[in-house]
Amino acid sequence: MSLTVDEVRHIANLARLQLTPEEEHRYAQQLSSILESAARLREVDTTQIPPTATVLPLRAPLRPDVPRPCLPREKILSNAPETEAGMFRVPPVLE
């Protein structure tokens, strides 16, 4: 399994990562060799095997749905790079 630079560009875009051309080439090569080493997984017969999404033996219990105080707004906003009028400020999404 080998990834082309175009495929790496596509994946990086899906993951919202801007890469330099040098990074695109390096990752194409490195991701290809990692995927190659994973190829032997396909040889394992798993037709009768269910997937494991969690190791927990039982479904975890739900806590009672009781309202409780949440963190104050200023605390939540305190780490934001930009705020305005008690909200997160972002560049325009629609032009």
Added chain:
Amino acid sequence: MTALTDLSLLEAASALRKGDVSSVELTETCLERIDALEPQLHAFLAQTPDLAISQAKVADQRLQKWRKKPEEPLPLTHGIPVAIKDVLCLEGVPTTCGSRILEDFRPPYSATSVARLIDTGAVVLGKTNTDEFAMGSSTENSAYGTTHNPWDLDRVPGGSSGGSAAAVAARMCFAALGTDTGGSVRQPASFCGITGLKTSYGRISRYGLIAYGSSLDTVGALTRSAADLLPIFTAMAGHDPLDSTCMPDPVPEIHLDGSNLRGIRIGVPKEYFIEGIQDEVEAAVRSAVTVFEALGAEIQEVSLPHTDLALPVYYLIAPAEASANLARYDAVRFGPRLKSDRLWDQYLKTRGELFGPEVKRRIMLGTYALSAGYYDAYYGQAQKVRTLIKDDFETVFEDVDLIACPVAPTTAFRIGEHGDDPLAMYLEDIFTLPANLAGVPGMAFPVGFDLHDLPVGMQLNAPHLGETALFRAVHAYQTQTDWHLRKPDI
């Protein structure tokens, strides 16, 4: 006289109770040692001396009252200086995960594990270095520089909890919290000659642990012995309504009284003694197994036939989960922002520049493994093979109580040794990944030294929620050996 920092956690707790030493004195001694050694080791990303002294003063006041009513319960961690891996949130204190994308982030709340430890009266000295988002086996992936191994400054301390391991081994603190997603507590414990516990998945709340691989992440701790680990584990373990994957089972009351392991069956998996394992590692582990036998344990060879598939399974599942978890770093709610006129460009630029190379590699690997057309072949198949690995453990645990095996194929490697070869670094984890995929607990502890005087570690694994057996067995071993008492000459 023994230096205060050479006391074990339990000895320090006893000295605090008797009034032979105050928490402020212990804390100041640790802070002085951190000041003296930090230029060589770089174990910390943030130090919190003011917080530590104020916590120690409160602890001393409580101790004074307690001495008038010594029948009242007082946790053994009360007044004890500890360090916290920088992936666990501590309210108001910089928490970076070793990443520039969380530079200056101050969490608005504390992790349950951290809050519970502080509630017992523990004193926090600072936040320890880690591979970025706990992705790595050496701390070389930290955006803020590599931690050095106190046994040999040219070598890595292991990772990702390498800052915690170096700090405990160098006697900068009595205990440190770590996290283990693929070996990140056990491997650095092994490289630094100390004792480290990876808890069962679901034993300790993950609330406030900044997520990497959510089905694999566990909170653990590093100390100099199993006996010292116990009060830290007891302080943190148990159900938390804020983490729905944290098990409701009661936390066992563990008593470490005795060194008799009669009736305990220990399995040694043949798949863990492979080509490429350092001779001295194999010899030290095999020799430790004979100590367990002398303590009364029954030793038998067992087989975990899917062991060699753990590496590719882990390196698809963990990156897949990471790619989803790390989507939250969008430069909107926290973290630095590399400004752009369009939101889309701002995402690309901020994430592209502020995530390090290994994190980007894993995000892309995970994104690919989850993407349309490849999901079944990669992520889906990895989840199915994960079932086979988990079943291996369940089958073996029908016949034995514990599994004994190496932690890593080698002792601590040199800084820069793996260069830019991700696969070589991933191989460091081959013996630790299976326990995470199966969700079972493991404890790493020192069992010898190699020709370069570097510590060799081994691990025991137990069935899910079987921490009691780990504590008893490792403690019994440590009553008969003194590897855990050796300290680096630093």
